[in-house]
Amino acid sequence: MKNKSNAVHEPLFHIVKRNSIPGGKAWLIRIVSVLAALIICGVVTVLLTGENPIRVYATLFQGAVGSSRKIWGLMQNTAILLCISLAVTPAFKMRFWNIGGEGQVLAGGLAAAACMICLADKLPNGLLIAVTCIASILAGAVWAGIPAFFKAKWNTNETLFTLMMNYVAIQLVACFVIVWEVPKGAGKIGIINQSTELGWLPQIGGQKYLLNILIIAALTVGMYVYLNYSKHGYEISVVGESERTARYVGIKVEKVIIRTMLLSGAICGLVGLLLVAGTDHTVTPTIAGGRGFTAVMVSWLAKFDPVFMILTSFLIAFMEKGAGSISTAFALNRSFSDILTGIILFFIIGSEFFINYRLSPVKREAEKNV
Secondary structure (H helix, E strand, O other): OHHHHOOOOOOOEEEEEOOOOOHHHHHHHHHHHHHHHHHHHHHHHHHHHOOOHHHHHHHHHHHHHOOHHHHHHHHHHHHHHHHHHHHHHHHHHOOOOOOOHHHHHHHHHHHHHHHHHHOOOOOOHHHHHHHHHHHHHHHHHHHHHHHHHHHHHHOOOHHHHHHHHHHHHHHHHHHHHHHHOOOOOOOOOOOOOOOOOOOOOOOEOOEOOHHHHHHHHHHHHHHHHHHHHOHHHHHHHHHHHOHHHHHHOOOOHHHHHHHHHHHHHHHHHHHHHHHHHHHHOOOOOOOOOOHHHHHHHHHHHOOOOHHHHHHHHHHHHHHHHHHHHHHHHOOOOHHHHHHHHHHHHHHHHHHHHHHHEEEEEOOOHHHHHO
16 A cells, blocks of 8 residues: 555656757648637537537638728738737847837827827928827837836836836826817817828828838838848847847847837837828727737747738737627627637647647656566
8 A cells, every 4th residue: 555655657748848840840730720729619609609600600701801891901900910019029039028019009199199189280291291200100119218228227127117108108198088089078089180181191092001001011021131131130139049148249238128129119109100190090098909919929929030920910810800790790799709719819829839849658667678
């Protein structure tokens, strides 16, 4: 009995970190994880609603790409999510955990709204647009630069700092919405300069979203070059690998931290501009739509590669847009579509475990002695 109680039960498997994995095999794991997620979603759909899962998936695709208007909306959502992901990526690659993308977008959007409201009758439209662009980009950069300065000078916790800055930005926007509300007591601004369209970014080919998409496409190429082929990109990589090594080779780490965060914030400020002056023409505390947090996941899943971020952003935007139509078509609670989206994202994130690690069977003592 004593021997039995003291027996050591070995696990069936050991988790072993992979040295490397071919790109094709990694994408195969991701595809299999998505298919498994769809199967689980089908089972959950039948159990909770009794609906035919095939009809549900058909509705999902129809809701995302069922018309040209929906396709343009999907491309816009993908582009905005991609742009915020591009913004936080240089900081993440430097191991600076910028969780403040949401607040930096709001800061840029608030600056754009302020220019459009306060300067509309004081500047020609072309100059107003230029001032609005500069103000939005600077506002985002300053909002990101504050935690970067404190991190560089006093090594504060950037995760908490940038996260708290989100809530400050939300309350600032909420405050100015009350100041600028039209009519008084409405609790919202409404469409800014609706009759004159002063400060609005121009449309290309009559398409509301095309300018945003083109700007972000160019920015994606620029970010890929910046991270992989520029001196600044090299310094970001070295700082991310080891601050001690970076200092040893003569890189000024504090300067890199501040410069990189200014860039991240500036791009987030650009997103605020594209939303306020380009498409929505108003500002609200929820205009970023939580994409500042979703962008964190996009950047990590793509392993900080701007090209793969395009695919990841598209997948998430597709699921969110399609899942919303499920609730409407089947008269289900909005939470049900969020459940489906959450299951799929869980499997996608979980696939990264099997890409980075493998399960190795434990050899029994009898096998070892053979």
